[in-house]
Amino acid sequence: MSIDQINEIVSAADRVVTAIESKAAEIDNKTAQLASDYAGKKNELDKQVAENSAELAIVASAGYRKAIEDASGGRNTIVIDDQGNPNVMVRIPRFNYEDINQAILDRLGVDLMLGTGTPTMFQRNGEQMGEVLIAKYLASAGANGGCSVVGGVQPRTSVNYDVAKALCNNKGAGWHMMSIHEWAAIALWSLANDSLPRGNTNFGRSHEKKLETARRADNGMPGDSSGLARTDTGKGPVTWAHDHTEWGIQDLVGNVWEWLDQMMLDEGQIITTLDNNPAVIEENWNKHTAFFDSPTANTEGTGSAGSPKLSNSVTNRNGPVGNDAYDNPYVTASHFAAIEKAIDYNKIELLRRLLIESESTTTVGGYIYCRNYGNRFPLRGGSWNNGSGAGLGALNLSNTRSNANSNIGFRPAFFA
Incomplete structure (x- = not known):
């Protein structure tokens, strides 16, 4: 074979390689174009799907809300929070203290000395509100890191005070954790209307009416003291x-204790907001001249030091100042309204309105349990195993803000 023939073969081979490379480049370009077109069309389709889904969600939630409102005559509604979670809410319209007090006087023959005017539940920084929306059920798990208020599920528990409060606040403007003002006003309304609720106070059933039951978390037998006796929301x-x-508002009594906002006990001193204003920071809450004193100065052991006493100061403290632990005694009584008042104690109307002190034991029931040392935050209502100690008046002031337990939950509220 001659040199010219070899050169011709090499040249032909180069042309083939060049042609292949050119075709490959053309294919790559077309592939890239197709990929770009696909990505663009997919993004456009995804956007349309998202928009349509959002529209469907709005339509669905509007239909859900209308169905609830129509069925309840407007007493219940649905509020979708900023995280997209549904919340079944009970509308509580404004009422007056004098009407509540008179109804209690007429029915029970006792004057609880609640005063007159609008309950603090319906006052926000002095502004009067026509209604407040309270979660129908205990808060449960929700999407996007939030919580929901729906029936037939297990409540969200094992969250501390700050987490519970944040979960409520993160739902959007107007949302807050149920306050001491809201709880007490609703409790007094129930007392006046002869509708004090029972609940899961005896391991899946009512200790008063044992045929009143709800499904337990462990599907256990009502009354069986073993296992997890927490019941589903609203199933009673x-x-x-x-x-x-x-x-109505479900499960206020028993099932799980509920964190409440706008109150604390600091070294035995009762501190609250003056009305229902969750925007007030803790440092600016009102320090009442009201303390839970102990009948003894005993600081040994971890048992009960006896019944607390309302006083203008603490004479007997059961633990070191600044100690938030549980290594010292506590004080307790079977009925919050039955505790003694010191001779020189100056009664406070707001504390009567908040069911912290009382003019009579003929009122809502529930035990009191507190520590007059350290910083403590309130739980109300009682748990599934508290029996007669549970109730709308039950007040647990033993826990620090960091405590989290399977028998502690919370409830959102909303300013419409």
Whole structure:
């Protein structure tokens, strides 16, 4: 083979390689174009799907809300929070202290000395509100790091005070954790209307009416003291609602203790906001001249030091100042309203309105349990195993803000 023939073969081979490379480049370009077109069309489709889904969600939630409102005559509604979670809420319209007090006087023959005017529940930094929306059920798990208020599920528990409060605040403007003002006003309304609720106070059933039951978390037998006896939200009878109807606030008594906002006990001193204003920072809450004193100065052991006493100061402290632990005694009584008042104690109307002190033991029931040392935050209502100690008046002031337990939950509220 001649040199010219070899050169011709090499040249032909180069042309083939060049042609292949050119075709490969052309294919790459077309592939890239197709990929770009696909990505663009997919993004456009995804956007359309998202928009359509959002529209469908709005339509669905509007339909859900209308169905609830129509069925309840407007007493219940649905509020979708900023995290997209549904919340079944009970509308609580404004009422007056004098009407509540008179109804209690007429029915029970006792004057609770609640004063007159608008309950603090309906006052926010002095502004009067026509209604407040309270979660129908205990808070449960929700999407996007939030919580929901829906029936038939397990409540969200094992969250401390600050986490519970943040979960409520993160729902958006107007949302807050249920306050001491809201709880007490609703409790007094129930007392006046002869509709004090029962609840899961005896391991999945009511200790008062043992045929009143709800499904336990462990599917256990009602009354069986073993296992997890926490019940699903709203699964109990209407007598477990604050108004004894299917449209009332469920599970205020028993099941799990509930964190409440706008109150604390600091070294035995009672501190609250003056009205229902969650925007007030803790440092600016009002320090009442009211303390839970102890009948003894005993600081040994971890048992009960006896019944607390309302006083203008602490004479007997059961633990070191600044000590938030549980290594010293506590004080307790079977009924919050039955505790003694010191001779020189100056009664405070706001504390009567908040069911912290009382003019009579003929009122809502529930035990009191507190530590007059360290910084403590309130739980109310009682748990599944508290029996007669549970109730709308039950007040647990033993826990620090960091405590989290399977028998502690919370409830959102909303300023419409």
